[in-house]
Ligand SMILES: CC(=O)N[C@H]1[C@@H](OP(=O)(O)OP(=O)(O)OC[C@H]2O[C@@H](n3ccc(=O)[nH]c3=O)[C@H](O)[C@@H]2O)O[C@H](CO)[C@@H](O)[C@@H]1O
C-alpha cells in the first residue's frame with residue numbers, strides 16, 4: 517500500500533493554485549442526471565471520489581469523457597435507477613443521487629452511503645425532505661427505495677442545516693410541481709455553486725447562501741456548462757501548511773470570503789494574512805494557541821479541524837477545539853500523539869498543550885482530512901515521518917505530494 521515519506525522542518529514558500537472543489541463537483545455531477553444530453557464541467561479535480569461518482573453515473577447509463585480537467589457527461593442514455601451497494605459504500609456523496617434520480621425517474625433504489633468514518637452519518641434529513649416533496653420512502657434490508665407518482669413543491673424545514681440534505685432537496689425540488697421552500701438550509705458556498713449550475717440547466721432556484729432557498733419547479737432541464745468553484749478546504753490546508761512550516765505561501769484561485777473563519781483564526785494564531793481578489797498570502801509568525809469551535813458555514817469548517825489541530829499542536833500555550841458537527845472526528849489525535857503532540861480528548865473537545873517540536877514517526881491516515889493533518893504535522897516535525905493509508909488522502913487532495921513539492925517540501929510517495 518502506498519505511503520508518503522516526509523522529511524520535516526523545511527519552510528514552504530511560493531505560489532499554489534487550487535483546483536475545483538470535490539464537494540461542489542460531486543453534487544453537480546449528480547445534477548447532470550436531471551437532464552438528457554451533454555453537460556460539460558471544467559476544473560474537475562482528479563480525485564478517487566470523482567472517479568467513483570463517474571463509475572456510478574456510467575453504471576446508470578451515462579457516457580463520460582475526461583479531457584484534462586474537464587468532464588463531458590452525456591446523460592442521454594441513462595436508464596437505470598438503482599445503484600449497487602459496493603458503489604454506494606465508496607463515498608458519502610452517492611446519497612446525492614437520490615434527489616436527481618427521483619426527479620428524473622420518480623423512482624430510485626440505493627443502499628446506505630459510505631464516506632469518511634467520522635461518526636454516525638444518518639440520512640434522515642434527506643429522507644424527510646424527499647417525503648415532504650411527496651415521495652414514499654421504504655427502508656429494508658439495507659436498501660432505501662423511494663417512489664413518487666408526482667413530486668409536489670413543499671415547505672421543508674430542516675432541524676439542522678445539513679449540506680447534503682439541502683443539496684438533495686434542491687435537486688429533487690427543481691422538477692417538482694409548484695414552489696418549494698427550504699428553511700434552515702445549509703449556507704455552504706458549494707450550495708451556491710449547485711444553485712448556479714441548476715439555474716444554468718433552466719431551473720429556478722434562489723436564495724442559496726442564505727438559510728432560505730426558494731425553488732419554482734420547472735418541467736424540463738437542459739444540459740449546461742460550468743466551471744466548478746475553487747476548493748476552499750484545500751486552500752485552507754495549504755494556508756495551514758504555510759503557518760506550520762514557518763513559511764510564506766500564496767494560495768491562488770480562491771475566494772477569500774469562503775475562508776474568513778479560517779484566515780481570522782490564522783491571524784489570531786500569529787500568522788500574517790494578505791487577502792486579495794482571488795488569492796491569499798500567509799506569512800508565518802510566532803504561533804500561539806487559540807480556541808476553535810467547528811460550525812456550519814460561515815463558521816469554522818469541520819473539514820479543516822484536523823489540519824488546524826496539527827498547527828495548534830506546535831503553537832505556544834493551550835488551545836481548545838470543540839467539534840460540533842461530527843461525533844468522532846478526532847482520530848488523528850492518537851497518531852499526532854505518536855509524533856510527540858500533547859492532546860487530550862474529552863468527548864467532542866480536544867485540549868491541546870502546544871509543544872515546541874513534534875518528531876517524525878510512522879503514522880496512518882484514519883480518514884481524508886485527518887490524513888491531511890498528519891502530512892502537515894510531518895512537514896513541521898523533526899526527522900522523517902511515514903504516513904500510511906494514503907488512499908484516504910487521495911479521496912480529496914489531488915497529488916498532494918506534488919503540490920507540496922512545488923512549495924519546496926521534502927515529500928515523496930512510495931510503495
Ligand atoms: C461530500 C460532501 O459535501 N461532504 C461534506 C458534507 O457532508 P454531509 O453532507 O454528509 O454533512 P452534513 O452537513 O449533512 O452533516 C452534518 C451533521 O448533520 C448530521 N445529519 C446529516 C444528514 C442527515 O440526514 N441527518 C443528520 O443527522 C450528520 O450526522 C452530521 O452530524 O458536509 C460536511 C459538513 O460541512 C463536510 O464535513 C463534508 O465534507
Ligand SMILES: C=C(OP(=O)(O)O)C(=O)O
Pocket residue numbers: 539607608609630631632819884885912
Ligand atoms: C468528510 C468529507 O468527505 P465525505 O463527506 O465525502 O466523507 C470531507 O471532504 O472532508
